Amino acid sequence: MRILAIECATSTVGLALLDGETVRGELYLNLGSHHAEVLLPALEKLLAMTGVTLGSLDLLACTVGPGSFTGLRIGVSTVKGLALALDRPVVGVSTLEALAQNVLPTDRLICSLLDARKSQAYTGLYRMGAEGFPVGEGRERLIGIDDLLPELDQGEVLFVGDGALAYAKAIKDALGKRAIFCDSGKARLLASSVGVVGRRRYQEGAVLDMLTFAPRYLRPSTAEAKQAAGQTGSSD
Numbered sequence: 001m002r003i004l005a006i007e008c009a010t011s012t013v014g015l016a017l018l019d020g021e022t023v024r025g026e027l028y029l030n031l032g033s034h035h036a037e038v039l040l041p042a043l044e045k046l047l048a049m050t051g052v053t054l055g056s057l058d059l060l061a062c063t064v065g066p067g068s069f070t071g072l073r074i075g076v077s078t079v080k081g082l083a084l085a086l087d088r089p090v091v092g093v094s095t096l097e098a099l100a101q102n103v104l105p106t107d108r109l110i111c112s113l114l115d116a117r118k119s120q121a122y123t124g125l126y127r128m129g130a131e132g133f134p135v136g137e138g139r140e141r142l143i144g145i146d147d148l149l150p151e152l153d154q155g156e157v158l159f160v161g162d163g164a165l166a167y168a169k170a171i172k173d174a175l176g177k178r179a180i181f182c183d184s185g186k187a188r189l190l191a192s193s194v195g196v197v198g199r200r201r202y203q204e205g206a207v208l209d210m211l212t213f214a215p216r217y218l219r220p221s222t223a224e225a226k227q228a229a230g231q232t233g234s235s236d
Contacts, residue, residue, distance in 0.1 A: 001202075002052070003059045004082075005195030006039070008075030009067025009095040010114065010162065013038045014191035015046050021199065023192045025050040035074040057088055061198025063189070064092035065216035066122040066140065067114060072215035083210040090208045091201040093194045094216075096124035099161045100134035101193040102186040108156045110134065113163025120144050121163035122218055133200055142218045149174040156180055160187055 007014035013035055016026040027042050047053065062079040065072050083090045096112035103110060105128055114122040122142055129135035145167045158180045159171060165187060171179045181187075 001058045001199065002056055003061055003195045003199055004043075004057050005061040005093075005191040005198055006043075006075050006079055007063045007095075007098070007189050007191040007194050008035050008039065008071040008078075009063040009065065010071060010189055011068065012189065013042060013071075014189060014194070015039075015042055016191035016195050017046060017050050017052055018192065018195040018199070021196055023195070024052070026190070026192050028188065028190065035071050039074060039078055054082070054086060057086060059198065059202055060086075060088055060090045061093055061194050061201070062090070063095045063098060063194055064213070065095060066116075066142070066218040067095050067215075069215075069217060072217070076213070076215050080210055080213075089202065090210050090213070091198040091206055092208050092213060093197045093201065094124065094140060095189060096122060096140055096161075097126065097134050097136070097197055098189060098193040099187075100124070100126040101197050102188075102190060103158055103160050103182050104128050104132060104134065106158055108158040108180060109137070109152070110158050110160060111152065111164075113159060113161040113167070115161075115163040115166040116142055119146065119167075121148070121167065123148055123163070131200075133197065140218065145170055152178075158182060161189075162187065 003018040005016045013029045017024045025046055027046050029038055060079050060083050062075050079090055099112040100110045110126040112124045116122050124140040125137040126134040156178050160182045
């Protein structure tokens with residue numbers, strides 16, 4: 001099965017082409033440019049480098065959140081357009097689950113953290129399942145880092161993601177030697193991990209409706225928050 005995986009959930013852009021679980025090519029771009037300016041040229045480059053055509057793809061996989069509002073919208077919209085044009089199935093992958101995939105295999109509890117600013121993080125807890133993929137423990141959340149850390153009160157915890165880097169001091173102060181940090185290369189969101197998890201999602205039958213699926217933000221946008229505040233204010 002030939003899979004195109006696209007990752008736009010943070011300030012970076014990632015694309016990968018996989019044959020099964022074998023990565024044929026991958027691009028990771030941290031250019032400080034708008035996702036819309038980078039994504040399609042990067043896709044053309046990846047196809048040219050690997051000698052793959054869009055028509056030969058079997059499956060599309062993309063991150064669906066949590067993460068950047070703008071990045072997720074661009075990534076999801078691009079995948080929808082490709083899926084409709086090619087008549088190919090789409091699977092969605094959590095950014096936090098993709099981060100957990102980066103650090104497998106491990107017998108430690110995995111804490112995926114994406115920095116959400118204001119001392120908050122998007123977080124999900126995972127263990128490695130019997131088949132070697134991440135298995136979630138509880139729901140994904142937007143939570144204050146000072147509220148999260150007291151919950152991690154047993155055993156070693158392996159932290160991964162840019163939130164682990166942003167809040168490293170607070171994590172070390174709270175957990176001491178129980179806090180384990182992955183290396184910087186595995187802390188990045190990688191499209192290849194999205195592709196590996198996406199293939200499993202497809203095998204489980206978790207295909208998305210390409211017309212209706214949407215990103216999962218876990219937090220209202222600034223505009224939505226302002227609108228809610230205005231509505232609340234007008235009713236008081």
